[in-house]
Amino acid sequence: MADMENQLLAYHIKVATAAAEREEFAQHCTSLQQTVVVAQAETDSHRKKLLAVQMDLHQAKVWDFPYDCSVAEGKVETLTKAKVDATGKLDAAKLTIGRWQASAESAKEKQHKLEVEVASLRNKRAADAKKLAQTVDQLTHHAATSMEKAVAQWTVDHATKVMSMQDQIDKAKRTAEDTTALLHRRNKALEAKLKHANDRVAILESQLRPLSHLTNRAKALEAVHSDNKRLQLELMAVHRQVAGKKAKSKPSHDYMDEQPSIVLSNNQFQHQHSPQTSEGVETLQCELTRYAQVLLMSNRADEAGPFFEASLAQCPHHLDDAFVLRDHDECVNTLGTTVIPTSFA
Numbered sequence: 033m034a035d036m037e038n039q040l041l042a043y044h045i046k047v048a049t050a051a052a053e054r055e056e057f058a059q060h061c062t063s064l065q066q067t068v069v070v071a072q073a074e075t076d077s078h079r080k081k082l083l084a085v086q087m088d089l090h091q092a093k094v095w096d097f098p099y100d101c102s103v104a105e106g107k108v109e110t111l112t113k114a115k116v117d118a119t120g121k122l123d124a125a126k127l128t129i130g131r132w133q134a135s136a137e138s139a140k141e142k143q144h145k146l147e148v149e150v151a152s153l154r155n156k157r158a159a160d161a162k163k164l165a166q167t168v169d170q171l172t173h174h175a176a177t178s179m180e181k182a183v184a185q186w187t188v189d190h191a192t193k194v195m196s197m198q199d200q201i202d203k204a205k206r207t208a209e210d211t212t213a214l215l216h217r218r219n220k221a222l223e224a225k226l227k228h229a230n231d232r233v234a235i236l237e238s239q240l241r242p243l244s245h246l247t248n249r250a251k252a253l254e255a256v257h258s259d260n261k262r263l264q265l266e267l268m269a270v271h272r273q274v275a276g277k278k279a280k281s282k283p284s285h286d287y288m289d290e291q292p293s294i295v296l297s298n299n300q301f302q303h304q305h306s307p308q309t310s311e312g313v314e315t316l317q318c319e320l321t322r323y324a325q326v327l328l329m330s331n332r333a334d335e336a337g338p339f340f341e342a343s344l345a346q347c348p349h350h351l352d353d354a355f356v357l358r359d360h361d362e363c364v365n366t367l368g369t370t371v372i373p374t375s376f377a
Contacts, residue, residue, distance in 0.1 A: 039153060050142050055307060061132050061136065068122060068126065078111050079115065
């Protein structure tokens with residue numbers, strides 16, 4: 033279609049060009065015709081003058097007047113030459129007019145051919161446009177029919193899918209309801225079991241409540257035991273350091289006096305310091321503690337253990353109150369720097 037339009041436009045351009053050339057040829061022909069008319073008028077004027085001169089010359093010859101004909105003959109020759117020139121110009125103008133008329137005829141023929149071609153192209157374009165319109169109508173009808181069929185098929189498929197999805201939704205709802213009922217029953221059973229377990233826990237708590245005091249006491253004893261162990265390790269380290277420093281230096285007489293030359297056993301020491309009164313018991317406790325401390329100072333921790341055990345046996349408040357004794361200040365002063373061995377806790 034675009035090619036046809038381009039061809040039609042080219043033919044229109046050619047027709048317009050031919051028409052312009054024809055108009056130009058017509059104008060030129062008109063100017064040439066005017067020139068020919070002027071030349072013919074001049075020729076007629078020269079002819080008339082020549083005839084007049086010839087008549088005068090003939091009359092002069094006939095009458096035989098003494099007249100000098102040389103001037104008249106010169107005029108005749110001049111007029112004859114002018115006539116010949118005008119005739120040549122007229123012939124040339126006629127030839128030029130003929131050529132231009134032939135060119136105009138050729139241009140007319142070309143224009144006619146171009147007009148015929150343009151008409152045929154217009155007819156062909158009209159036929160193609162009509163055929164294209166018919167094709168468009170057929171395609172539109174086919175598209176409308178196909179669209180109607182597709183819409184109908186899509187409607188049927190959509191309805192089928194909707195029904196299938198509805199069936200699946202109903203099935204899922206039934207499954208969810210069954211699952212919910214099952215979970216509800218399980219929850220009830222679990223709640224009953226939980227209630228039974230809570231009842232048993234309450235019974236066990238009521239049974240274990242009297243043992244809470246013992247538990248707290250055991251925790252306190254464990255705390256005391258851990259503190260004693262830590263303090264024992266620290267004190268042993270300190271005693272080792274002190275013993276090392278004293279071994280390097282010369283021991284003093286006071287320290288040598290405090291160390292027993294003969295280490296007594298626990299039974300011998302208690303027999304020598306056996307108390308007779310309650311004050312004697314407290315004194316025995318302090319003596320046991322001091323003696324155990326002296327043994328520790330002399331790097332005899334294994335021998336000091338029984339003395340600590342005997343001191344604790346004589347004064348159980350050391351274990352119950354964790355080194356806080358309000359009525360036994362003397363024991364506190366001695367035990368505050370000692371450690372209860374872990375084997376006696």
